[in-house]
Amino acid sequence: MPTDLDDIFASVAREADLIPLSTAAQARKRGRQRTRNGIIATAAAVCVVLAGVGVAAGQGQRRADKTVAPTPSPSVTATTPTAVGPLPPVGKPITYGRTLDETHPTIVKDRIYDAWKVGEQIAVVAADLRTGEVIWRIQGFSTGPELGAFVSATEDAVLVGNGGGSNWVLDPADGSQMWTYTSSHLGEELVHERVFVQRNDRTGQVDAHDLRTGRKLWSIAPSSDMVDQILGMRVYGQELPGSPLTDDRLVVVRRSGQVQVRDIVSGDVKRTTTPVSPPNGGPEGKVAYEGKFYDGGPGCCDTEPYRVVVTDLTTGASKKIFIGKLGHTVGSMTVCGANRVCLVDEVSDTEAWLRAVDANTGQVIWSVPGPVGGSSLVAYDVELLLGGDGVTRLIDGNGREVFRTTTQAEVEWLDGGRVLVMPPTTGGEVQIVNTTYGTVTRLGLLPARAGTCAHTPDRLVCPTTKDVRVFQLRE
Amino acid sequence: MTTTEDFDDFYRDTSRRLARYAYGLTGDPGDAQDLVQEAYARAWQRWRRLADYEDREAWLRLVVNRLSADRWRRIGVRRARTAAEPPPPPVPPPSENTVLLIRAMRSLPMVHRRALALHYLLDRSVAEIAHETGASVGTVKSWLSRGRAGLAAALGETPALATNGADDAN
Numbered sequence: 001m002p003t004d005l006d007d008i009f010a011s012v013a014r015e016a017d018l019i020p021l022s023t024a025a026q027a028r029k030r031g032r033q034r035t036r037n038g039i040i041a042t043a044a045a046v047c048v049v050l051a052g053v054g055v056a057a058g059q060g061q062r063r064a065d066k067t068v069a070p071t072p073s074p075s076v077t078a079t080t081p082t083a084v085g086p087l088p089p090v091g092k093p094i095t096y097g098r099t100l101d102e103t104h105p106t107i108v109k110d111r112i113y114d115a116w117k118v119g120e121q122i123a124v125v126a127a128d129l130r131t132g133e134v135i136w137r138i139q140g141f142s143t144g145p146e147l148g149a150f151v152s153a154t155e156d157a158v159l160v161g162n163g164g165g166s167n168w169v170l171d172p173a174d175g176s177q178m179w180t181y182t183s184s185h186l187g188e189e190l191v192h193e194r195v196f197v198q199r200n201d202r203t204g205q206v207d208a209h210d211l212r213t214g215r216k217l218w219s220i221a222p223s224s225d226m227v228d229q230i231l232g233m234r235v236y237g238q239e240l241p242g243s244p245l246t247d248d249r250l251v252v253v254r255r256s257g258q259v260q261v262r263d264i265v266s267g268d269v270k271r272t273t274t275p276v277s278p279p280n281g282g283p284e285g286k287v288a289y290e291g292k293f294y295d296g297g298p299g300c301c302d303t304e305p306y307r308v309v310v311t312d313l314t315t316g317a318s319k320k321i322f323i324g325k326l327g328h329t330v331g332s333m334t335v336c337g338a339n340r341v342c343l344v345d346e347v348s349d350t351e352a353w354l355r356a357v358d359a360n361t362g363q364v365i366w367s368v369p370g371p372v373g374g375s376s377l378v379a380y381d382v383e384l385l386l387g388g389d390g391v392t393r394l395i396d397g398n399g400r401e402v403f404r405t406t407t408q409a410e411v412e413w414l415d416g417g418r419v420l421v422m423p424p425t426t427g428g429e430v431q432i433v434n435t436t437y438g439t440v441t442r443l444g445l446l447p448a449r450a451g452t453c454a455h456t457p458d459r460l461v462c463p464t465t466k467d468v469r470v471f472q473l474r475e
Numbered sequence: 476m477t478t479t480e481d482f483d484d485f486y487r488d489t490s491r492r493l494a495r496y497a498y499g500l501t502g503d504p505g506d507a508q509d510l511v512q513e514a515y516a517r518a519w520q521r522w523r524r525l526a527d528y529e530d531r532e533a534w535l536r537l538v539v540n541r542l543s544a545d546r547w548r549r550i551g552v553r554r555a556r557t558a559a560e561p562p563p564p565p566v567p568p569p570s571e572n573t574v575l576l577i578r579a580m581r582s583l584p585m586v587h588r589r590a591l592a593l594h595y596l597l598d599r600s601v602a603e604i605a606h607e608t609g610a611s612v613g614t615v616k617s618w619l620s621r622g623r624a625g626l627a628a629a630l631g632e633t634p635a636l637a638t639n640g641a642d643d644a645n
Contacts, residue, residue: 005623009499009595011572016498016596017491022512024486028479030512031519146520165524185521186537201537204609224610280585303582 032146087430087444088474090459091132093467094125102451103463108153111135111172112454112461114468115151115160122149124160124175125468129459132470138175141168154191154244157211169196169214179214190232192245195264199230206230206252208267218267220252229253229279231288232264251288251313253279259293261313273316277309285333288313294359296322296333296343306330308341310359321362322355331370332377336384337397340365344375344388354386356399366399380413383435387411394419394435403438414473415457422460425449430460432475441475482522486515489532492597496536499592500543502569502577514538533607540589579629587622594619 096103096116105114112127122141127134143149143162150161157178158170165183170176183189186201195217197208204226208217220227230252232245250264257278261271277299279286285296296308305326311318324330324345331344331352339359345367346352354370354377357363371388378385382397392411394402405411408424414432421431421440427448432441446462447469453462460471490511497507497514514535518525525531569577580588586608593599593607605615 005595005626008572008576009591011570012499012576013495013596015504015569015573016495016507019494019498019504019507021490021494021508024483024490024515027486027512027515028482028519030516144523146522164521185517185524185534186541202534222609224614226609300584301582301588 084429084442084444087446087460087471089132090130090470090472091128093464093469094127094132094134095467096123099465100450100463101465103468104150104451105454105461105463105468106152107454107456107459107461108172109155111153112468112470113151113153113158114463115149117143117149120144122160122162124151124158124170126158126172126175127468127470129456129461129470136175138170142166152191154193154211156193157191157196159191169211178212179209181209181214188230190230190245190250192232192248192250192264197230197232197250197264199227204228204255208250208264217265220267225254225256225258227252228255229286231286231293233288233291235290249288249291249313251293253286259311259313271313271316273311273313273318275309275311275318277307277320279309285330287333287335289335292359294333294335294341296330296341298329308333308343308357310341319362321359322357322364331375334377334379334384335359336379337382340382342377342379342384344370344377344386346372348372352388354384354395354399368395368399368401378413380416385411385413385419394433394438396435402435403433403440412455414455418457420455420460420473422446422453430471430473432473443473443475444471446471478522481526482519485518485531489535490515492532493535493539495596496592497539497543499580499596500539500588502573502580504569506543510539510542513542530607536593536607540585575630576626579626582629583622583625587618587625590615590618591622591626 094114098118100116103114103116105112107129110129112129113124115122115124118139120143121139122143123137123139125134125137141160141162144164148163150163152159153172156172158172158175159167160170161167161183166180167183168180169178171178181198183198184200184202188199190197192211194211195208196211197206199206203222205222206220206227208219209215210217230250233247233249233251234245235247248264249270250262252260252262254260256274257280258272258274259279260269262269275295279295280298280300287294291313293311293313294308296306298304298306306324306329307320308322309318310321321341329346331346333341333343336342336356341357341359343355343357344352345355350372352370352372352375353367355367356365358365370386371391375386375388384395386393386395391404391406392409393404396402405421410422412420414420417435419433419435421433423429423446425448427446430443430446432443433439447464449462450465451463453460455461455473458473460473462469462471493514494507494511497510498504501507501510517538518531518535525534528534580591589608590604593604599607601612601615601619605612608615
């Protein structure tokens, strides 16, 4: 082979130039699909983050480095022997006044919010979760053919976006506009109960604003050691999707791997540390929970195995608690109990293991076979919803499978101890699974829906192409 | 010129360079195909705003950097693409030189890998790499120097054989 790097790279470049590429038209088509699907992925990611940090202390169910065989479990299937009636509605459907492809309502406390496109504008509605009655309805906010209409909220602010960078912050009382902001393309945004924080992906600049007024509270200026990621600190009790950040600690990760803890309101630096194996790569596998920073991902380079590093942000101490074998990759990872990390260890294209690891000692508590070729992992306390291979499994704190479904159902945590199983978007039966016993309660039929549903322990809010409907979840 | 024509022109002018870059980072023709397609799909989502960007190609490379950061993300990209459209035509396997080089590249930290790909595959100067990455010229020189040394070690060469004078570039 040539001994000069110029020659070798030139050879690589020539090969690259022969790679067949898709067309620009195909890229545009894919871009439009991404716009339509983006809010679904975002909502799912939020659920993973929020539910993934549900941790309770005092779970004394650990076993030393034990491989647990899967046990038979009840299956949830699409067909059931006895017919059930419609899911009981709450109030009247909230109409859009037009036919839509999809919307994605959200719930905050006792409020429902939904947004949709009306030509080149966005309509937003607020309704009472208990009664389904509309509280206010407004229209405005510029959007476009390639853009969308998205809404998220806290108790004190409603955030509306068009997916193209323009965002409006509204007063939940009457929908009046309080302030506006612009999103960066690949940047991050965190919504704290009092503060809105965003990071610009190009410059690394971080700006914190008062959530109600938009007043700038503090900033981190661009630097050569730019900020690569910001994480809100999750604490026990924030398991349910939709709960905003309440802890005042913001974790800032710089490109060098340095990790800072700042007061999210004042911006004051409370701790600066560089973990033993500094974080690198993307945001996947990073969690800030109860004063600790969990980083599971590749080492410095491809010749190093992946590792999980836990940093105590109070003391600055850090250690590698788990090192994968060379050639393995870490799939999904989440905090899954007091000082416990659960991860999918991908051995090869045909073998993967779900492992629970003690975050203090690094000891593998248990391992069970996991899905290959990709997985999802959502924890609530020590229990896990594990997706992959076309199967969703509920795994208990000892690694035993409590139930599984192989249908196209959407499975989400309802609360601690209960899982909500929703039918495919074409409609079907809604069920609740008791996670202790794996028992299934059939609640009723849900019509076809156009987008993601939102729920609380006793309400389900789902969009159709013409309206958004509220249902009771009653066992 | 319409928005679509503007995007298509940009795609035609830049996609080959992005493919080189993606191939240099991943060493896998299929991954490079997927990453290029995904990067442009994301660009089309934000095309109006990208029009204001000083260097839209750099933005594309940032997307590729992130997507190529680990195997997990690349699987996600490939799944999304597979679900959306038929796969692009198959590509011949990489040559021995490429296999050896990519294997050596994978032993390097990502910042060194990026700097080498920008310099050798896209002919970017040290100053241009510094501008794109936000690092100082000295830092980029260090990345390239250490990257070359790492490659030389991995390829069983001496560093002296593997330089091309980039340290003197600006």
